[in-house]
Amino acid sequence: MLLYKREIIRNGKSTMLWTAILLLYNISMLLLYPSMTGAMKDKMNLMLQAFPKEMIIAMGLDKVSITELLGFYNTYCYLLVTILGGIFAMLQGISVLSKEEDEKTIEFLLSKPITRNRIIFEKVSAVLTNILILNIVVSMISYVAIELVSSEAYSLKALLLLFLGPVLMQVTFAAVGLLISIFIVKARINIPVGVGIVLGLYFISILATVSEKADFLKYVTPFKYVDGADIINSKAIEPVYLAIMTAVTLACTFITRLIYNKKDIVA
Numbered sequence: 418m419l420l421y422k423r424e425i426i427r428n429g430k431s432t433m434l435w436t437a438i439l440l441l442y443n444i445s446m447l448l449l450y451p452s453m454t455g456a457m458k459d460k461m462n463l464m465l466q467a468f469p470k471e472m473i474i475a476m477g478l479d480k481v482s483i484t485e486l487l488g489f490y491n492t493y494c495y496l497l498v499t500i501l502g503g504i505f506a507m508l509q510g511i512s513v514l515s516k517e518e519d520e521k522t523i524e525f526l527l528s529k530p531i532t533r534n535r536i537i538f539e540k541v542s543a544v545l546t547n548i549l550i551l552n553i554v555v556s557m558i559s560y561v562a563i564e565l566v567s568s569e570a571y572s573l574k575a576l577l578l579l580f581l582g583p584v585l586m587q588v589t590f591a592a593v594g595l596l597i598s599i600f601i602v603k604a605r606i607n608i609p610v611g612v613g614i615v616l617g618l619y620f621i622s623i624l625a626t627v628s629e630k631a632d633f634l635k636y637v638t639p640f641k642y643v644d645g646a647d648i649i650n651s652k653a654i655e656p657v658y659l660a661i662m663t664a665v666t667l668a669c670t671f672i673t674r675l676i677y678n679k680k681d682i683v684a
Contacts, residue, residue, distance in 0.1 A: 418539060424539070439501060440555050481649050486567050491649060507590040508608060510593065548587050579648055582654060586639045597611065625641055
């Protein structure tokens with residue numbers, strides 16, 4: 418597993434940086450929650466009444482209350498975890514194979530007694546490890562912060578699903594990025610493409626939320642699969658969305674393996 422260890426070390430600083438950003442943001446937001454009491458709640462509710470209906474729906478505030486703990490977490494923390502976490506996972510997936518070709522190190526790697534299947538396995542394992550590290554650290558410390566600031570009962574099951582949802586979404590994005598990396602190997606191209614896909618799918622999820630005519634688009638964007646407001650209300654992730662994420666992840670990984678094994682790689 419030398420290649421796996423190399424990838425973990427190689428991406429260690431990046432993983433730590435992304436984790437620190439999300440962690441510091443979540444903690445700083447959660448520390449504001451105790452101020453959401455008494456008259457402050459009333460002021461917040463009055464302010465929300467002045468917001469356009471479309472904005473309220475897009476933020477999920479028609480389903481959850483920002484003055485309740487999980488609603489507050491969904492609005493101020495969960496949204497950024499899904500967006501930045503999605504970008505992190507996409508960049509991990511889109512670069513893990515392509516950077517060897519982009520940096521001209523693939524010839525040295527292929528000269529070793531190592532199969533292409535093993536390269537894929539160890540590199541994908543490293544990506545999954547980085548995703549788990551980020552989410553475990555952020556989730557555990559966010560949970561501690563939530564316990565410290567909470568003054569009301571909340572659904573632990575819903576909170577755990579809010580921690581799990583981003584992991585499933587990020588794995589899906591990483592698999593899509595892995596497939597893209599087969600066709601686009603230049604970092605100056607694949608990184609903007611990866612970020613653009615994640616942000617584009619996020620805006621599609623907003624469109625699917627605010628427009629009944631665009632409701633069908635909810636099936637093409639992972640952001641709707643793990644919608645925080647829906648998870649809080651139903652205390653579950655819809656089986657159809659779990660099936661789609663699983664299918665996309667497996668299909669992208671399988672196609673990547675198929676193409677990569679037959680690809681004429683030029684160092």
